[in-house]
Amino acid sequence: MKRCNLKLLTLTLLTVFGLSSCTDLEIEETDSFISEGFQGLEDPASALNQLYGQVYGAWADQAARYALYEVTTDALLVPTRGADWGDNGRWRKLHQHEWGLEEADIITPFNQYNANQLLASQILDSRSGATADVAAQAHFLRAYNMFTILDLFGQVPFRDVTLSSSEVPAVLSGAEAVNFILADLDAAITGLPSVAAATGDLKRASKAAARLLKAKVLLNRHIYDNQLALAAGELSIPTPAASDMAEVISLVDAITAEGYALEDDYFDMFRDTPDTETIWWAEACVCNRIYNGLHYNSTGLGGGGWNGFSTLAEYYDLFEGNPNDNAFTDVLFSAPASNQEERRGGVPNIGNGNAGSNVGVGFLIGQQYALDGTPLQDRQGGPLAFTRQFVDGSGNVSLINNSETTGIRVQKYQPQYNDGFGAHNLMFRYADAYLMKAEAMFRSGGDPTTMINTLRTQRGASPLGSVTESDILDERGRELFAEGWRRNDMVRFGAYLRNWELKGDGQAGNTTRLLFPIPLPQLLANPNLVQNPGY
Incomplete structure (x- = not known):
């Protein structure tokens, strides 16, 4: 795991533990219990601000939720390059569909999104006295967090905050969970403001x-x-x-x-x-989205990239254009040489003077260039030219022992417009x-x-x-x-469940992988939870 995601995970855990000090709650890392005597929140508006911060942090992470939605598909993978991005195989196991019961990227979102929906329920408790606007926002955020848990795990632990903490949370699944989420969304639609496009907050x-x-x-x-x-x-x-x-x-x-x-x-x-x-x-x-795939020498912003996340050639080939070239012919990112569609982006052969403007947008393949147009090199002095395939030192297709240049890189947020660390991260x-x-x-x-x-x-x-x-x-x-x-x-x-490049042997068609396993501590804490099929 690299830089920003470590910070985000740390902040998330601190936030979850810090919840007890500001709201008289006791939220453990592995459950959703509240303390006896809960009588409502003193400041539901501040709790809503905290809840938004937790939702934002979880969304912006490159691990946890994002990894489960992208790295476990044909869209992204994270090869091990030398000793870098090994991380005990965490990234490889996700892409190969060979994850186990206690992967950090599975445990973390289960804890995060359940803690978030609990806080939303506390805001919505009548004893908290939330205003109509705060309540509407809380209905939406509870629905969003429960939707995420349902989508990933198929079971949603739900604590009725009016009950004693000695009562284990109920578990919603299937139609019951969907109907609960839809009811929250109907309340949100009724109470939330109508905000026209390109206006408002x-x-x-x-x-x-x-x-x-x-x-x-x-x-x-x-x-x-x-x-x-x-x-x-x-x-x-x-x-x-x-x-x-x-x-x-x-x-x-x-x-x-x-x-x-x-x-x-x-x-x-x-x-x-x-x-x-x-x-x-x-x-x-947006730093994770910018830097997690860029090479260490791609840009001077932020001290260079982290050289991890890449896409599969088969995903890149969904887009129209030359499979081996998407170079731009000017510094305005407006004249692709290969006539590819706009979403495919391209690589400029020189910057426009702004820091980070030498980094392309969309998919980065082939030779990369410095601000002054000089061809960039990797750390061994070879051409910094990103390749389609993931191969080891012997030329065999592999997720380990890759060089610094294997894999097409993905760049949706262009660094020159975000100062490398902008804070405008699209969700919907x-x-x-x-x-x-x-x-x-x-x-x-x-x-x-x-x-x-x-x-x-x-x-x-x-x-x-x-x-x-x-x-x-x-x-x-x-x-x-x-x-x-x-x-x-x-x-x-x-x-x-279809096969794709570098999916694990025998994993194609494995229906068990349609859901992630319920973390073992949660099963021990809540007997209403049942482990998902196949685990």
Whole structure:
């Protein structure tokens, strides 16, 4: 684990333990118990601020939630380069689908998001006396945190804060969990403010954010209602209800009615400037997203990159363009030499004078350049040219003993616009909602080809003659790469269990991996929890 994620994990743990001192609670790392005599929070507004901070920190981390949603898919992997990024195999096991019961990246999000939903419940307790606005925000954040636990683990421990702490938390799963989350979101939609696109405080939830999350829950409801049976291999993915798909479309239309729309300049959305796509952003450092894949010599900002995260060649090849070249021909990032689509980004051969402007956007492959146009070198003096394949010193495909230059790097936040450590981290944006509507149309028997082609044309990609289910998944992969949703999409489309480069032997088709294991300390603390199938 590198730099910022260590800080974030430390801060998260300190925050969780610090909760007891400011709210008369006792929250242990491995459970969600509160102390006897809870009588409400003295300052629910301050508790809400704390809750947002915890949610932001968990989102911005490169480990834990982000690793489970991206590194366990075809989108990202973290090879071991010499002694770097070995970390006892933690990153390799995630990508290979060979994780065990007590991986830090599994335990941490279970603890974080359960602690978060408990704090939201305490804010919502009538004895806390929260204002209507604070309560609406807490309803949204409780739904968001419970949704995350349900999506990853299939079971949500829920503590009724009016009961004694001697009562073990109930466990919600399937339809019961979904209905609870949807009720919270309906309360949030009623109470949250309506914030037009590119206006207002979008780092706090609005009606649009709650509608997007509700649409996401409904789009996945047929998965969540059957998670345990799917993980046990007892059931194939069922057909979603037509009423759910109709409501997804209605919710997205309501978001559109508030002025949210597709942006023309794709990478400008990942700057700290107003745009019509951002629905909810986290006030949290984008440093992990910038530096976790850059080489040590990529930029002088922040002392260089950390040289870890990379994407698979097969994921890169989802995008239109030359598979071996995506060089820009000017310093304005506007003239790709290979005629690739805009989302593929490119590598400039010189900077524009701004620190970090020599670093490209999108996917970085081939020779990298310094600010003055000098070809960069790796630490051994060889060309700093990122390659498509992951190979060891003998040239064998491998996740260990890689050199410093293997793997295509991913760069969504350009360092010259974020000073290397900007704090404008996107969580929800309109293109996600737009593609959810297209998917809901398809699953309802409609034809979303025109919708998909509108997006593709705006992104500089060729229109499709027709759209299949796999086309929609691929389009979501192109549009939302490295934004923390890949696992959720792949599970829903039945693609999470397929084989991909460097997945572990025998893991393709292993339904156990559709859910992560419940951490053992939680099983001991709460007998209402049952270990997920196969663990």
